[in-house]
Amino acid sequence: MRMTISTHDHVLIIDDHELVGTSLMLSLRSEGLRADWRGNAGGEEGILADVRRLDPGLVLLDLDLGRDRDGRMLDGVHLVAPLIDAGWRVLVLSGSSDRVRIGGALADGALAWVPKNAPLPALLRSVRAAAQGRPVMAPERRQQLIDTYHEQTTARSELRARLDKLTQREREVLAELAQGHRAQAVAERFVVSLATVRTQIRAILVKLEVSSQLEAVALYRRASGR
Structure with missing residues (x-):
């Protein structure tokens, strides 16, 4: 028809x-x-x-x-x-x-x-x-999807606000960690000592209010929508 x-x-x-x-x-x-x-x-x-x-x-x-x-x-x-x-x-x-x-x-x-x-x-x-x-x-299904979008957008905004506490170099270090690179590789990448990178990682954990690199990386990926 x-x-x-x-x-x-x-x-x-x-x-x-x-x-x-x-x-x-x-x-x-x-x-x-x-x-x-x-x-x-x-x-x-x-x-x-x-x-x-x-x-x-x-x-x-x-x-x-x-x-x-x-x-x-x-x-x-x-x-x-x-x-x-x-x-x-x-x-x-x-x-x-x-x-x-x-x-x-x-x-x-x-x-x-x-x-x-x-x-x-x-x-x-x-x-x-x-x-x-x-x-x-x-209409209920449509609104449910819209609500999911708003909830996730709000959550990502809150995560980005936490990431904004980081310095530019700390963000770069976190991005390297999120790509699976170890601290030694990050130190070589930025031509600094391993101790410097470890200090930066500790600062990242404090500012993001997390207790491990895994949590920091997970937060970074969620904020990036990955």
Whole structure:
């Protein structure tokens, strides 16, 4: 059965995988929609520049958009707010199961999240609902993901505040420890004595209010979102 949606309702798929994007585009076109696919060429700025030249409609947005020409990771979450500001509705269609990132996209105004590995009929039903202005996911589930995002954001802010107590060199030492380097290797890296590095490590533990290097490294990684 075809979707009862106006063919004037534009659906734009933003996904770095051409096979996935074009396959979904053709499926939507077979349902009577005006659908197009856009890859990650030009990075975030290029994507937004192209999108702003189009009549707004519904975006199916992947959160993991690969890398730009400079090798930097492209995060679809950063596109949600600008897309909405440009008049688009955003449906997150992503293989990512990171509750914090999904919650961040929803907090920025995305309508809902649909797993990319959902069966095609389920994907089409979700697009139909979003295009018609109907809920795509339960409000309770949506709010739960948004709450998770806010909780994690608050926790990371508190961790970063503790890390801000460290000097620049102490942060560099902690970063080296987080990469698995031992104190001796850190001393050689910064051309200082082992005793100096051990003194810096003790200062790090005191300032972060932890009792071991493992705890300090774990705190550093949580604050970095790793």
